[in-house]
Amino acid sequence: xxxxxLFTEADLARGVEAPLxxxxxxxxxxxxxxxxxARLLLFNGRDGEWNATLSLRGKKSAAAIVxxxxxxxxxxxxxxxxxxxxxSARIDLVAEKATELGVAVLQPVFTRHTAVARVNVERLRAGxxxxxxxxxxxxxxEVRAPVELGGLIDRxxxxxxxxxxxxTGGGPPIAEALTALDPAARRDPWAILIGPEGGFAxxxxxxxxxMKDVTSVGLGPRILRADTAALAALACWQAMLGDWGKPTPxxxxxxxxxxxxx
Amino acid sequence: xxxxxLFTEADLARGVEAPLxxxxxxxxxxxxxxxxxARLLLFNGRDGEWNATLSLRGKKSAAAIVxxxxxxxxxxxxxxxxxxxxxSARIDLVAEKATELGVAVLQPVFTRHTAVARVNVERLRAGxxxxxxxxxxxxxxEVRAPVELGGLIDRxxxxxxxxxxxxTGGGPPIAEALTALDPAARRDPWAILIGPEGGFAxxxxxxxxxMKDVTSVGLGPRILRADTAALAALACWQAMLGDWGKPTPxxxxxxxxxxxxx
Numbered sequence: 001x002x003x004x005x006l007f008t009e010a011d012l013a014r015g016v017e018a019p020l021x022x023x024x025x026x027x028x029x030x031x032x033x034x035x036x037x038a039r040l041l042l043f044n045g046r047d048g049e050w051n052a053t054l055s056l057r058g059k060k061s062a063a064a065i066v067x068x069x070x071x072x073x074x075x076x077x078x079x080x081x082x083x084x085x086x087x088s089a090r091i092d093l094v095a096e097k098a099t100e101l102g103v104a105v106l107q108p109v110f111t112r113h114t115a116v117a118r119v120n121v122e123r124l125r126a127g128x129x130x131x132x133x134x135x136x137x138x139x140x141x142e143v144r145a146p147v148e149l150g151g152l153i154d155r156x157x158x159x160x161x162x163x164x165x166x167x168t169g170g171g172p173p174i175a176e177a178l179t180a181l182d183p184a185a186r187r188d189p190w191a192i193l194i195g196p197e198g199g200f201a202x203x204x205x206x207x208x209x210x211m212k213d214v215t216s217v218g219l220g221p222r223i224l225r226a227d228t229a230a231l232a233a234l235a236c237w238q239a240m241l242g243d244w245g246k247p248t249p250x251x252x253x254x255x256x257x258x259x260x261x262x
Numbered sequence: 263x264x265x266x267x268l269f270t271e272a273d274l275a276r277g278v279e280a281p282l283x284x285x286x287x288x289x290x291x292x293x294x295x296x297x298x299x300a301r302l303l304l305f306n307g308r309d310g311e312w313n314a315t316l317s318l319r320g321k322k323s324a325a326a327i328v329x330x331x332x333x334x335x336x337x338x339x340x341x342x343x344x345x346x347x348x349x350s351a352r353i354d355l356v357a358e359k360a361t362e363l364g365v366a367v368l369q370p371v372f373t374r375h376t377a378v379a380r381v382n383v384e385r386l387r388a389g390x391x392x393x394x395x396x397x398x399x400x401x402x403x404e405v406r407a408p409v410e411l412g413g414l415i416d417r418x419x420x421x422x423x424x425x426x427x428x429x430t431g432g433g434p435p436i437a438e439a440l441t442a443l444d445p446a447a448r449r450d451p452w453a454i455l456i457g458p459e460g461g462f463a464x465x466x467x468x469x470x471x472x473m474k475d476v477t478s479v480g481l482g483p484r485i486l487r488a489d490t491a492a493l494a495a496l497a498c499w500q501a502m503l504g505d506w507g508k509p510t511p512x513x514x515x516x517x518x519x520x521x522x523x524x
Contacts, residue, residue, distance in 0.1 A: 093355070097490050097493075100484055100485075100486050100487060100490045101484075101486075101490070101494065102482065102484055134485070134487070135484045135485050135486065135487075136483075136484055136485045137484055173501065173506045173507045173508075174501050174506065175501040175502050175506065175507075176507070218506070219501075219506060220364065220500055220501075220504070220505060220506035220508065221398075221505060221506075221508040222362055222363075222364055222397045222398055222399055223362075223396070223397050223398045224362050224363075224397065225362060225396070225397075228359050228362045228363070228493075231359075231490075231493050231494070231497070232363065232493070232496075232497035232500075232501075233497075234494075235493070235494035235495075235497040235498055236497055236498060236501045238482055238494075239435065239436050239437040239481075239482075239494075239498045240437050242482070243482060243483060244435045244436065244437065244480070244481060244482035244483075245435045245437075245438070246435075246482065246483040
């Protein structure tokens with residue numbers, strides 16, 4: 001019997017009736033074919049993860065009756081991914097994979113050579129929620145509205161370090177650069193910045209290199225697509241500075257193997 | 263003016279006329295709209311990379327006249343990716359990203375809980391060639407025919423180490439495990455093994471753990487899709503053990519920024 005795991009905006013506590021949106025109700029009834037009383041897992045990014053049961057209300061609506069907490073709330077590492085938007089299918093992939101790889105914030109950034117002029121933020125948010133549901137996260141990454149690179153640099157938060165993936169070959173290898181960080185730097189909040197397929201313009205590179213606490217790194221001798229570079233840098237950061245030192249949650253195997261992916 | 267970079271089976275040397283296949287000729291003429299004499303880059307996995315010019319022959323065929331070598335041949339790290347096949351769009355992604363991340367061999371592996379019964383090896387090969395053309399590799403990964411996990415273990419090559427991504431949470435974190443390797447182990451040939459979405463069966467896990475030179479690792483507290491796990495493990499391996507210590511090739515910027523992706 002498969003268990004559906006859902007994100008909700010509702011507060012979660014024993015006995016609460018969390019309303020389910022129309023899309024969620026449709027998914028549970030008609031895609032998953034769950035019936036009244038089906039077991040669900042809910043999280044909202046604040047109250048941990050809870051067991052709940054499905055309560056069907058009329059033809060199109062449903063609610064979840066919240067029962068017991070399965071996991072207390074825990075934060076993801078304070079890591080932003082700042083990325084120049086790429087084509088639709090690939091940007092969906094960035095949102096999905098970055099969520100699995102544990103980012104806290106997804107920040108699209110327009111640069112001089114960015115070929116894509118528009119970002120569908122709502123679509124990215126939906127993709128991030130779906131990935132968070134599947135990856136056992138207790139939070140959903142915040143998907144921010146796109147900004148220009150110049151504005152991002154001007155309003156850069158004090159104390160947040162920047163890992164800049166520099167395809168011009170200017171930086172040391174990522175493993176060497178991350179290993180060389182002092183313990184204080186390792187604990188700071190970070191952001192990873194990935195440029196557009198066409199690379200940063202020279203003036204952009206210069207402005208980035210003038211920032212405080214910027215670490216330029218290279219990702220090896222092969223040219224990576226922007227989406228691949230984002231995922232590779234995230235994986236290396238999590239493995240070396242992030243929370244991959246924590247164990248994988250031990251889930252009951254019947255839950256793992258029966259999980260149905262949407 | 264964009265330059266197309268193509269893989270060819272032909273031997274490459276000054277003055278050679280390398281025949282171009284029908285699909286390549288169509289792509290160059292009708293997608294890229296190249297004309298007679300257009301500049302190309304060719305590689306074959308043996309002779310390095312060469313400048314060439316396009317020679318159009320009739321309506322549907324074309325050849326490349328090979329001129330000067332731009333880079334001598336260099337090997338990729340001796341790294342295999344052994345992976346349980348996933349659904350079509352996601353397996354294409356694994357082939358593309360693994361090529362960018364520098365694998366030498368792609369080995370599909372059927373396991374007990376593998377949901378996909380068939381692998382289109384020719385399609386994976388085509389995806390690997392296209393990714394190799396775009397990622398500036400001088401080789402194309404070898405895409406092998408699928409094998410059963412039991413057969414893979416029985417015929418495991420002596421001296422090849424196995425990095426096993428163990429979602430049951432049995433392994434230490436990947437960065438810790440790779441850092442702890444002795445220098446001889448770091449230089450050995452390696453393979454990365456990623457299980458199916460449903461996890462390995464208990465008997466499979468036991469057989470894998472009985473292998474010589476197997477390193478089980480965890481990829482952190484979030485459950486990763488199989489394709490994400492493959493890319494994350496590849497990135498960490500390349501950063502910590504592979505060739506990411508080598509610099510990114512410095513390409514002329516007009517070449518980089520005008521490269522058109524297919």
